[in-house]
Amino acid sequence: MQDRRPTIEDVARVAGVSRATASRVINNGRGTSAEARSRVHQAVDRLGYRPNPAARMLALGRTDVIDLVAVGFETDSARFGTNPYLSRVVAGALAALAGTDTHLRVRLLAEGAAHRSIDEIARTTTQGAILVNVPPPLATRFHDRCERVVSLGATADRVPAVEARNAQGAHAAVTHLHDLGRRRIAAVHGPAGNTCAASRRVGHLDAIRATGLPDITGDGQFRREAGYRATARLIATRPDIDAVFAASDLMAAGAIQALTAAGRRVPDDVSVVGFDDSVIATAVNPPMTTVRLPVEEMAAAATRTLLDGGAAARWRLVFPVDLVVRASAAGAAPAGTT
């Protein structure tokens, strides 16, 4: 059917001009006669010509793509879509890329066999890569092969990273619950291998110790189902729990469901605080008090750093976090706001 994609050569021939003129017309039209412009444009339309991006990039010597590489949060990669985090990262990165001629390429790695993939990605990365949820060893490996990289969230020492004050956020969350009069605060933590989860553990423990509260802890892998189960187990063990701090909004959502199923009212009987301020936090019932992570801003900052040529090893940029108070853990009764 189609012989071959038409090249600028074909356009020039049809228009009766030289390649150079055709190129000039197509790119900006400067220094060309109206006559030539019209004929070239006509030829372009007739042939359906579209420049070959590869050739153009090669000739201009510009690289124009930033990779967003994420390791699957969910074991099943098909379920990655349930993670409310990625789209915020994409949004932030794209916001930073607006007005640039740089594009965003998204890559998703299965949790298991990511070693080979990481090598291949490092090899083909041009402008740079943003690492999301990439475990420290893998991040180091990437950095060894390609220095133009920024991790979103703390990772291996050497790898440049944009971080958030996770420990401080967890501390603020627990303190808030304490201020509400809660004294038996359960914590549902994230996966042990995750650096963000680790920081939140630290902040939680600090606050627990500072206030002299008991350490009631469960594990939730950041996932809702696990948050549900962990909370159900905690209730069974310690029926007197009066608050839950979860290290992610999804787990907090699971906690609310588990508490409701167990006959506890939120926030009357038990207060709940989440972490992230993802879309989940505002969608659940009651709306969720949570620690806001400025994901979009962080992703934008990482992107800009890459656009500027990358960062030195060990480079860090730290963002503050905010406690957003909603109905699931509030003082008076500001309840159901829209």
Add this chain to the structure above:
Amino acid sequence: MQDRRPTIEDVARVAGVSRATASRVINNGRGTSAEARSRVHQAVDRLGYRPNPAARMLALGRTDVIDLVAVGFETDSARFGTNPYLSRVVAGALAALAGTDTHLRVRLLAEGAAHRSIDEIARTTTQGAILVNVPPPLATRFHDRCERVVSLGATADRVPAVEARNAQGAHAAVTHLHDLGRRRIAAVHGPAGNTCAASRRVGHLDAIRATGLPDITGDGQFRREAGYRATARLIATRPDIDAVFAASDLMAAGAIQALTAAGRRVPDDVSVVGFDDSVIATAVNPPMTTVRLPVEEMAAAATRTLLDGGAAARWRLVFPVDLVVRASAAGAAPAGTT
């Protein structure tokens, strides 16, 4: 600091071989002596050589990127991250791309000035583009400039599309509520310009007419806040409402919040059904009965079509939808399952 990225020429020189040999070694190593292989690999490591993707693509004559172009669901592009839809599309597309050497490029268009952008994207698209939430006129314009395109969800007639049986889903949802004994079913619809929203309106209206129920309708723009407001307004107008069908999970989440704020219990007093089966549906309290849209499968199908060279004008692929029954609108009391 760095003069210039090393080329394969440099590698060849350092290794003391020709470009051709270096290329052979780097690509697959077939038909090369162990001696040559070792020297080339050493040179590569020493120089930190990484092949130029543009040059490689040009030489191979292969295009290797599919564009995912979405028009902002939210007016504020920074809030795009709150949409639970995109990540499912990304997940589906990437699943179809696994094992391929084709990459996924994500583009986000502001709702307003998208005309110029669409032209630029159509011009630089190579392997093809997946259109998400692109209004019919814009989709047509894109198709005029680049035929390798598939729309996710119905759009202009001519543009190839992967669709879901939206009308059928809405019909099933309303019928389900009717089967539960609900007789005053309110509907919260999506934006008028959106084709999916339109189909769901049709399905809803059909079911309403078939069962002889009153038509109680509000508008929600697919967004949670609007769903909240629309529901609040409907309750005020018709306090006897005993069910809500919302054309998106986000709006259904808003509806649940509004009902709770108004003192109604879900599902005891009012049943609620959403649409999408996004992460929202499982995270809310109570878990939401909803119409499952196989977004991942649809995105994967669209991607495969593009990989296979695209589709003819007016091509259609239609997916079935499923009613997923959870606690927010259920028969007996299967309530809080995890």
Add this chain to the structure above:
DNA sequence: TTGTACGCGTTATCAG
């Protein structure tokens, strides 16, 4: 204003 000629970095072809 236009055309000629070369370079961008890589891979494939074809002798040796």
Add this chain to the structure above:
DNA sequence: CTGATAACGCGTACAA
């Protein structure tokens, strides 16, 4: 097994 050399499609000095 290796090394010249010719594409690949485009942009742009430079010369006309």
